[in-house]
Amino acid sequence: MAAALTTLDRLRKLRERMIARVRQVNKTTEGDVLSAGRHVQRVVEVAHHHIARLREVLAGPVGNEDSDLGRAIRSQSDHVRQHTASVGKAVAEHAAQVAAVAQQVRSITTAAREIERLNAAARVLSINARIEASRSSGSAVFGTIANEMQQLSKAIASANKTVCDLANAMEKSVPQLVRQNHTLAHVVEGYAVEARDRIDNVERRVAELRVAVSATLAESDNALAEIVKESHAALSKLQFQDVCAQGLLQIDGWVAEATRETALDLGVETDIPPVAHTSVTNDDVEVDRREAGEVMLF
Amino acid sequence: MRRKPHGRFGRSRDSLSLNGIRIRPNPHPTMKKILVIDDSPTVRQQVGLALSQAGYQVLEAVDGVDAIGKVDASIAMLICDVNMPRMNGLEMLEKLRADARWKALPVVMLTTEGQPALIERAKKAGAKGWIIKPFKAELLVAAVQRLTA
Numbered sequence: 001m002a003a004a005l006t007t008l009d010r011l012r013k014l015r016e017r018m019i020a021r022v023r024q025v026n027k028t029t030e031g032d033v034l035s036a037g038r039h040v041q042r043v044v045e046v047a048h049h050h051i052a053r054l055r056e057v058l059a060g061p062v063g064n065e066d067s068d069l070g071r072a073i074r075s076q077s078d079h080v081r082q083h084t085a086s087v088g089k090a091v092a093e094h095a096a097q098v099a100a101v102a103q104q105v106r107s108i109t110t111a112a113r114e115i116e117r118l119n120a121a122a123r124v125l126s127i128n129a130r131i132e133a134s135r136s137s138g139s140a141v142f143g144t145i146a147n148e149m150q151q152l153s154k155a156i157a158s159a160n161k162t163v164c165d166l167a168n169a170m171e172k173s174v175p176q177l178v179r180q181n182h183t184l185a186h187v188v189e190g191y192a193v194e195a196r197d198r199i200d201n202v203e204r205r206v207a208e209l210r211v212a213v214s215a216t217l218a219e220s221d222n223a224l225a226e227i228v229k230e231s232h233a234a235l236s237k238l239q240f241q242d243v244c245a246q247g248l249l250q251i252d253g254w255v256a257e258a259t260r261e262t263a264l265d266l267g268v269e270t271d272i273p274p275v276a277h278t279s280v281t282n283d284d285v286e287v288d289r290r291e292a293g294e295v296m297l298f
Numbered sequence: 299m300r301r302k303p304h305g306r307f308g309r310s311r312d313s314l315s316l317n318g319i320r321i322r323p324n325p326h327p328t329m330k331k332i333l334v335i336d337d338s339p340t341v342r343q344q345v346g347l348a349l350s351q352a353g354y355q356v357l358e359a360v361d362g363v364d365a366i367g368k369v370d371a372s373i374a375m376l377i378c379d380v381n382m383p384r385m386n387g388l389e390m391l392e393k394l395r396a397d398a399r400w401k402a403l404p405v406v407m408l409t410t411e412g413q414p415a416l417i418e419r420a421k422k423a424g425a426k427g428w429i430i431k432p433f434k435a436e437l438l439v440a441a442v443q444r445l446t447a
Contacts, residue, residue: 030340037343044351228351232435235344239432242338243410246381279381280388281413293434295441296417297406297427 004266011259012273019252019276026245033241040234047227051220058213073206077199084192091188095181102174108167112160119156126150236293249277330374330446333357335365335390336408337382341431345377345408348435349442362390369400374446377429377438380409380416388419395424404445408433 060067126149133142253275263270332354334345346356357373359365362385365378376394380387387407394400406427407420417428426445429438 030338033340034343037340037347041347044347229436231351232348232439235348235435236432238340238344241340243432245338246410277381278383278386280386280416281411292430292432293437294430295427295433295437296429297441297444298421298425 001268004263004268005270007266008259008263008268008270011255011262012270015252015255015259015273018255019249022245022248022252022276026241026248029241029244033238036238037235040231040238044227044231047224051224054220055217058217070206073202077203080195080199084188084195087188088185088192091181091185095178095185098174098177098181101170101177105167105170105174108163109171112164112167115156115160115163119153119160122149122153122156126153246277249275250279252276253279329353329355331355331357331372332442332446333359333365333368333373333376335359335362335376335382335387336379337361338379341379341408344435345433345438348439352439352443354442354446361385362387362393365390366393369394369403371399373403375442376403376405377408377442378405380407380411380420388416388423391420391423391425406441406445408438 126146129142129146129149133139133146136142256272256275259270259272263272332349334342334349334356335358336342336345337360342358342360346358349356357368359368361382362378364384365376366385369376378387378390385393387409391405391407394403394405401424404426405424406429407425408429408431410431412430420428427441429441
């Protein structure tokens with residue numbers, strides 16, 4: 001009887017030591033696994049934060065048509081286009097005015113020729129008056145008319161010469177104005193083409209940048225999904241601790257059962273402390289890796 | 299034997315989708331509350347991390363007694379271990395269903411146990427699902443998304 005009680009007492013002490021040791025090991029592994037879980041959480045949090053910041057920075061200025069940068073570029077482009085069109089219109093108006101001036105100069109020249117023709121007729125009339133004066137033995141009337149006509153003709157000739165000189169000078173200036181206008185038009189057109197090219201280039205670059213931003217953000221989303229997926233994989237692996245802890249504590253259940261059976265065999269009544277791991281069944285904690293993770297919905 | 303042929307989800311380890319449910323970080327968190335009941339702090343943490351990454355708010359209880367005291371109308375779903383001290387998961391489920399307020403509250407058992415008799419008992423008691431540990435986080439999240447949709 002004494003030997004039996006000693007055996008049962010040894011079994012009880014064995015259980016106490018075993019439970020204490022298992023709990024110590026479980027506590028250590030549990031602490032490490034919780035720490036690993038916190039690291040996993042931190043990785044995901046940092047990734048979330050970083051990608052949210054990336055989205056804020058990239059999507060803000062260029063990510064869409066209504067962004068600040070997009071609006072600024074569009075405004076500047078519109079301004080350059082309007083300015084270029086305005087200068088082009090001014091040059092065209094200038095060309096039209098030069099053409100009108102040229103036409104007016106030609107009219108002046110034509111008018112001067114007509115004046116010259118009329119002056120020639122006046123000179124003829126003056127000569128005729130002088131002839132009539134000589135025929136009428138020096139008629140004072142015809143003599144006076146002849147003198148007045150001659151002076152008028154000279155005055156007209158002098159004025160017409162001034163007009164002709166001016167018309168000639170203007171005829172020489174107009175082609176120069178036309179050349180200058182052509183040069184100006186060429187410069188403006190060159191500037192307009194260059195400005196359009198540059199605007200197109202800027203808009204193309206902005207479009208490329210927008211595509212790149214979109215692609216980068218999509219890559220970031222994929223990276224985040226990958227991080228979360230890997231985090232889930234890590235969480236799945238970290239569950240070994242709970243399975244191990246349950247498995248180790250279940251050994252106590254077996255020893256308790258062996259103690260109860262031994263006491264029965266020896267016919268001894270003894271107080272058997274409750275098992276360390278409570279379970280609805282006495283089945284072994286065995287995880288079939290093929291079925292682990294299986295989800296059944298009813 | 300751990301065979302339960304009906305209602306099974308796909309088990310692809312690499313898959314991020316489940317029966318058409320795409321698993322991605324939720325950009326607009328629903329903040330639905332999920333009560334996770336397990337005596338293991340590591341399991342509570344791992345379930346909590348998986349669900350919080352998917353946009354759920356996670357509450358914790360350490361056993362059936364603790365859970366009964368924490369269930370309220372704001373809880374959208376329970377994820378419950380079976381083997382726990384004081385009150386195991388099946389007892390908690392049966393007690394919960396005895397209260398008319400919680401008859402429709404979705405409860406999924408998360409356990410290392412896989413015996414058909416236990417699964418059947420849980421099903422009869424009103425469990426909506428049974429997940430065998432160690433769980434796959436993406437499948438767990440998909441199950442929660444389906445049951446709380």
